[in-house]
Amino acid sequence: MNKFLTKNYDEIILMSKKICKGSSESEDVAHFAIAHFMEHERGQELVDSNRAMNFLSGIMWRSFNSSTSQYHTLYRQKGRVHSLKPDANNFTDNDYVDYIQNHGNRKANHMEVEEYNHDQDKMIAVIQGILEDMSADTKEQWFRACLFQMYVDNPNYSDIARTVNIPRTSIRRAVDEAKEHIRLTLKNMNLDYEL
Numbered sequence: 198m199n200k201f202l203t204k205n206y207d208e209i210i211l212m213s214k215k216i217c218k219g220s221s222e223s224e225d226v227a228h229f230a231i232a233h234f235m236e237h238e239r240g241q242e243l244v245d246s247n248r249a250m251n252f253l254s255g256i257m258w259r260s261f262n263s264s265t266s267q268y269h270t271l272y273r274q275k276g277r278v279h280s281l282k283p284d285a286n287n288f289t290d291n292d293y294v295d296y297i298q299n300h301g302n303r304k305a306n307h308m309e310v311e312e313y314n315h316d317q318d319k320m321i322a323v324i325q326g327i328l329e330d331m332s333a334d335t336k337e338q339w340f341r342a343c344l345f346q347m348y349v350d351n352p353n354y355s356d357i358a359r360t361v362n363i364p365r366t367s368i369r370r371a372v373d374e375a376k377e378h379i380r381l382t383l384k385n386m387n388l389d390y391e392l
Contacts, residue, residue, distance in 0.1 A: 201244045202231060209253060216257045223261075229268050230256040233329075243333050251339055255332035259346050265321050320388070327382050331375070338378070344368055345375035 213227035230253050234240055243249040260268035331342035347357050354365040383389065
């Protein structure tokens with residue numbers, strides 16, 4: 198595996214720049230993908246079967262484009278301060294009146310904060326792992342995983358069809374097959390989650 202990474206490092210960085218469309222994050226995304234790949238239990242198997250670059254491209258694409266990716270959670274949201282509703286810094290007297298009328302009689306210093314859902318976050322991480330395994334499995338599974346991730350980011354088959362130049366019916370079928378695969382995998386893990 199180390200030999201593969203050393204030999205293909207420049208190509209991996211270039212691939213990340215293309216996937217990230219020249220973003221300043223491209224090297225970070227590439228290094229995140231490499232680290233994730235090195236820790237993957239089937240990493241050497243992927244190298245031996247010449248599927249490592251496909252696997253790495255899948256990790257990079259999801260990491261850069263998905264707001265639910267592990268990369269996004271770890272690096273883009275790290276240290277992020279979530280604002281209260283409404284924005285306490287720009288809260289005028291008129292805003293207070295509107296807020297009270299729309300949200301009941303609450304005290305001025307009692308703002309609503311969304312509660313973090315740990316179970317949902319854990320389930321998302323499990324599903325991301327399933328998608329990564331799909332990406333490393335076969336070309337068909339990689340295809341399904343990529344289209345499913347695109348669907349999660351934008352659940353509009355027409356938009357996806359225009360982006361990837363694939364018929365909507367093929368995209369819908371691939372997304373449905375990915376959902377079914379994820380459901381069955383979760384069921385085998387004794388986990389129940391509605392997609």
